[in-house]
Amino acid sequence: MAYTLNEVEERVCEVAQRILDLPPQKCRPDSRVIEDLGCDSLKAVELMMELEDAFDCKVSNDHSFPLGNAIFTRNPMRLRDLAEIIYVLQATGKVERQAGWSWLRRKEIQRPTIDADLFTQLGGRFDPQTLGKKFTLLEDLGKVDGFLQARRRTDGMRCVQIPAGNTMVGSDAADALDDERPRHEVVLDAYWIDIEPVSTTAWCRFLNSIERAESHLARWMLLDETDDRIVQLPVVRREGIWTPLRATAMLPMVLVSWHGANAYALWANQLDWQEYASVDGPLPSETQWEHAAEGAFQSVDETNFVAGQHVRGETYDAENLPMAPVHHPLGKSRFGLHHMAGNVWQWCRDWYAADFYQTSESQLPNPLGTQPTGIRSERGGSWVGPAELCRASYRRGRHADAFGRCLGFRCLTWTK
Missing domain, CATH: 3.90.1580.10 (paralog of FGE (formylglycine-generating enzyme))
Structure with missing residues (x-):
């Protein structure tokens, strides 16, 4: 099923309202994602994963479609901008994942067992x-x-x-x-x-x-x-x-x-x-x-x-x-x-x-x-x-x- 742009905008607003725990009047197509909705990087990850599921699509970091960069550099980024991206990508195929966003492959970090450097930064007060x-x-x-x-x-x-x-x-x-x-x-x-x-x-x-x-x-x-x-x-x-x-x-x-x-x-x-x-x-x-x-x-x-x-x-x-x-x-x-x-x-x-x-x-x-x-x-x-x-x-x-x-x-x- 293909959604119209208006339908995508409406649903994106609904998802944003739920994920960001905001009242309906706050989440409108012209709402600014960062300035009005307070959506930082972590909330953006959660929002995009939910939208992937809702629209059966993969919002990837494929550089032929550089959404990851665009989210943070459009000034301002509004929900209708996000809806337009989802509209283009809808029904492109749901991604298989265990936990993270489709382009967020969880990295197992090999943390050092012994610190190679001392912690030298000072607390207290400088006089x-x-x-x-x-x-x-x-x-x-x-x-x-x-x-x-x-x-x-x-x-x-x-x-x-x-x-x-x-x-x-x-x-x-x-x-x-x-x-x-x-x-x-x-x-x-x-x-x-x-x-x-x-x-x-x-x-x-x-x-x-x-x-x-x-x-x-x-x-x-x-x-x-x-x-x-x-x-x-x-x-x-x-x-x-x-x-x-x-x-x-x-x-x-x-x-x-x-x-x-x-x-x-x-x-x-x-x-x-x-x-x-x-x-x-x-x-x-x-x-x-x-x-x-x-x-x-x-x-x-x-x-x-x-x-x-x-x-x-x-x-x-x-x-x-x-x-x-x-x-x-x-x-x-x-x-x-x-x-x-x-x-x-x-x-x-x-x-x-x-x-x-x-x-x-x-x-x-x-x-x-x-x-x-x-x-x-x-x-x-x-x-x-x-x-x-x-x-x-x-x-x-x-x-x-x-x-x-x-x-x-x-x-x-x-x-x-």
Whole structure:
């Protein structure tokens, strides 16, 4: 049986209402999937699996029909857009699966039995006066595997220096999406980048070290008690002090907006964090991030990074989110950075534009997407989505105010 587009729209709205647990008046064809319905990556997976069953179709990550990328980069994505995609795919054949979405093959992660690296990120509170009026932000750790490493004194983060030089970014592979093309050469200055994503421990140190208002907190991380993701917030305030929840101290900090990540990056570099809404701070550019991720992703069949962990119908709290600790050497790049494939998406400094790699701006030394588009770039894939999204060249964006339970960040260190 073939449905008309109007019939598909009506049914998509009904399914969205049920899966997202919203009143009927909220789920209309013109409802924005993210802004109006609060549909993040995990809810999107559940919604798409339900729609596959309802319309006897396979919503795949086949790059000849790049729905996975389109969901997150259409601005805004509405239920009627989703209905149009389902309308085209209806009756193309139901997919056989055990638990996950059709293109979400669950990966059995071979977690290290012994941590190769120590957890060095600091909690508590940072007081710069204890280090004197003039202190060096980075403490030299010498060379490790051929690359200079240092430790940032504000938060204890280990950093690696990526040498200056020419590098290739983007992809011309047969399965590359349009926004990854063309593969091209760029010139990058040397830069220091965090070896790990920022942990809940370091995030709490940031909050405890500054005089911030409640309005700052509300813009930086998910605090809305009516949002069902609040149970996954891995930090809590007790007697005015922020601390990680039990068993989350070494996990990546998630449910932080781009603004929160930017504020942290400014603070960690001893810059004015209060300018987080007006100054683009030391988050990695897309190009820096992609270059630093070299070697982290080899193929979708590898099991050395965290992806495809969600099981249909599974619910999570902060303590059982299927993420790996930041210091576990998974998704490791050739420069020694952890989780440059999978575990959590990571905010980048750029404004996301689908055509950026086709512009002259992308060919400049140290390229950066500076034209405001309404959405900021994110890279790396996560525990929620499929392994295919974890390749270094895969691009997508999200609104700067968005919170994601599979979205974290890492920083640069700007040295004088």
